[in-house]
Amino acid sequence: MDKLLIRGGQRLNGEVPISGAKNAALPELCAALLSAEPLTLTNVPRLQDVSTTLKLLRNMGVAAEPGATEDALVLDASRVTLTEAPYELVKTMRASILVLGPLLARFGRARVSLPGGCAIGSRPVDQHIKGLQAMGAEIRVEHGYIVAEASRLQGARITTDMVTVTGTENLLMAACLAEGETVLENAAQEPEVSDLAEMLIAMGARIEGHGTRRITVQGVESLHGASHHIVPDRIEAGTFLCAVAATGGDVVLRRANAAHLTTVIEKLREAGIDIESGDDWIRVRGSGRPKAVSFRTSEYPSFPTDMQAQFMALNCIAEGSSRVTETIFENRFMHVNELTRLGAQIEVDGHTAIVHGVERLSGATVMATDLRASASLVIGGLVADGETLVDRIYHLDRGYDRMESKLRAIGAQIERVGRAP
Numbered sequence: 001m002d003k004l005l006i007r008g009g010q011r012l013n014g015e016v017p018i019s020g021a022k023n024a025a026l027p028e029l030c031a032a033l034l035s036a037e038p039l040t041l042t043n044v045p046r047l048q049d050v051s052t053t054l055k056l057l058r059n060m061g062v063a064a065e066p067g068a069t070e071d072a073l074v075l076d077a078s079r080v081t082l083t084e085a086p087y088e089l090v091k092t093m094r095a096s097i098l099v100l101g102p103l104l105a106r107f108g109r110a111r112v113s114l115p116g117g118c119a120i121g122s123r124p125v126d127q128h129i130k131g132l133q134a135m136g137a138e139i140r141v142e143h144g145y146i147v148a149e150a151s152r153l154q155g156a157r158i159t160t161d162m163v164t165v166t167g168t169e170n171l172l173m174a175a176c177l178a179e180g181e182t183v184l185e186n187a188a189q190e191p192e193v194s195d196l197a198e199m200l201i202a203m204g205a206r207i208e209g210h211g212t213r214r215i216t217v218q219g220v221e222s223l224h225g226a227s228h229h230i231v232p233d234r235i236e237a238g239t240f241l242c243a244v245a246a247t248g249g250d251v252v253l254r255r256a257n258a259a260h261l262t263t264v265i266e267k268l269r270e271a272g273i274d275i276e277s278g279d280d281w282i283r284v285r286g287s288g289r290p291k292a293v294s295f296r297t298s299e300y301p302s303f304p305t306d307m308q309a310q311f312m313a314l315n316c317i318a319e320g321s322s323r324v325t326e327t328i329f330e331n332r333f334m335h336v337n338e339l340t341r342l343g344a345q346i347e348v349d350g351h352t353a354i355v356h357g358v359e360r361l362s363g364a365t366v367m368a369t370d371l372r373a374s375a376s377l378v379i380g381g382l383v384a385d386g387e388t389l390v391d392r393i394y395h396l397d398r399g400y401d402r403m404e405s406k407l408r409a410i411g412a413q414i415e416r417v418g419r420a421p
C-alpha cells in the first residue's frame with residue numbers, strides 16, 4: 001500500500017505543468033463509442049481513472065493505442081463486441097456510467113453495472129435513467145445491473161431534478177445520435193461539459209448552448225472521427241494554488257486556464273494571496289499567514305465542491321475562523337477528522353464546518369478517504385511541522401497526474417514509500 005512521506009515547512013517556488021482534466025478525459029474516452037471512426041485525444045492525463053476507463057473500453061472491443069506524442073491516445077470503436085460494463089470494473093470507478101448513453105445511442109442496447117455509492121455520498125444515477133427513458137429507452141434494473149434497450153432514441157425535452165455533471169454528459173452524448181431535437185434544461189455548465197460538447201461538435205454533432213443551463217441538440221445519423229485536445233484540469237490547478245497559498249512561495253502554473261477558476265481565485269485573493277494570470281498561465285505568490293475565508297460549494301460557476309477539501313486545508317492555518325458549507329454531496333467532510341490529527345481545529349455541524357485557524361499544524365500519520373480529501377492532507381502535510389505520512393494514496397492516484405514529482409520539482413520534501421501498487 002503506497003504512502004506519501006512529507007516533511008513540512010518548505011516554501012514552494014518554480015513552475016508546474018498542469019495536466020489535462022480528469023473530468024473531461026473520462027466522458028471523452030467514453031464518447032469514442034459513438035463513432036466507428038478513430039478519435040484522437042491529446043493532453044490525456046496519466047491517471048488511474050483513465051487506465052480504468054481504457055480497461056472498460058478495451059473489454060468491449062474498443063482499440064486504444066498510444067498516439068504520436070506521450071500524452072496522446074487513438075481510440076477505435078469500429079469493432080465493439082460487447083455492450084456491457086461489468087461490476088468488477090464499475091465498482092472501482094463510478095464514472096463508468098458514462099458508457100450508458102453512448103452504447104444506447106449507437107448500438108441500441110447496454111448492460112451497465114449500477115455504480116455503488118462512494119465515500120462522499122450515495123450518488124444515485126436516477127437522473128441518467130429518467131432522461132434516457134424520456135428518450136424512449138426501455139430500462140430495467142436487475143441483479144445490480146442497468147439493462148437498457150432502444151431501437152432508436154428519440155429527441156426529448158428533459159429537465160433534470162438537480163444539476164448533474166455526468167447526467168448532463170450521458171444525456172448529451174445520447175442525444176447526438178437520437179432522432180430529432182433534444183433540449184436539456186437545468187444542464188451542468190462545468191468547463192468539462194463544454195469541452196465534451198466541443199469535441200462532439202468536432203465529430204459532427206449539432207449542439208448549441210453548452211456552458212449554459214439549456215443545451216439543444218439536433219440528432220444526426222452518425223458521428224465521424226476527430227482529434228481533440230483535452231481542457232486543462234482546473235481542480236489540479238486549484239489544488240496547487242491552495243498548496244502555494246498555504247506554504248508561501250512563488251509558483252507559475254503552466255497550461256492552466258484562470259477563466260475556469262474565477263471563484264477560487266476570488267476567494268484566494270480575499271485570503272490575501274497574490275494571483276496574476278494570462279491566457280495559459282497562473283502565477284501565485286503566498287507570503288505570511290493567509291486570512292480565513294468562508295465559502296459554500298455549489299454548481300459551476302460557483303465555488304466547486306472538488307476544491308472544498310483543499311481550501312479547507314488552507315483555512316486550517318489561516319488567521320481567524322471560517323465557515324465552509326458543502327451543498328452538493330452529503331458526506332464530503334471525511335478529511336476533517338484527518339486534518340484534526342494534524343492539529344487543525346474544526347467543528348462540523350451538518351453541512352457546515354467551522355474552521356478555527358491555528359499558527360502551526362504538526363505532522364502525523366493520516367489516512368486518505370477519497371480523492372480530494374487526500375489532496376487536502378498533502379497540503380496539510382506540506383505546512384505541518386515535522387513528518388506527515390499519508391496512507392491509502394491510491395485515492396490520490398485516481399485523479400492527480402504525478403503529484404509528488406510535480407511538488408518535488410518546486411521544492412517540497414515529499415516521496416512515495418511502501419510497496420509499488
Ligand code: EPZ
Binds near residue numbers: 023
Ligand atoms: C461529477 O460527479 C464529478 N465527476 C465529480 O468529481 C464532482 O464532484 C461532481 O460532478 C460535482 O461537480 C466526474 O465528472 C467524473 P453530479 P457526478 O451528478 O456527475 C445528485 C472528483 O473529485 N445526483 O453532478 O457523479 C448527486 O448525488 C469527482 O473529481 C442524483 O441525485 O456528480 C449529487 O448530490 C468527485 N441523481 C448531485 O446530484 C443523479 O442521477 C450532483 O452530482 C445524479 C446526481
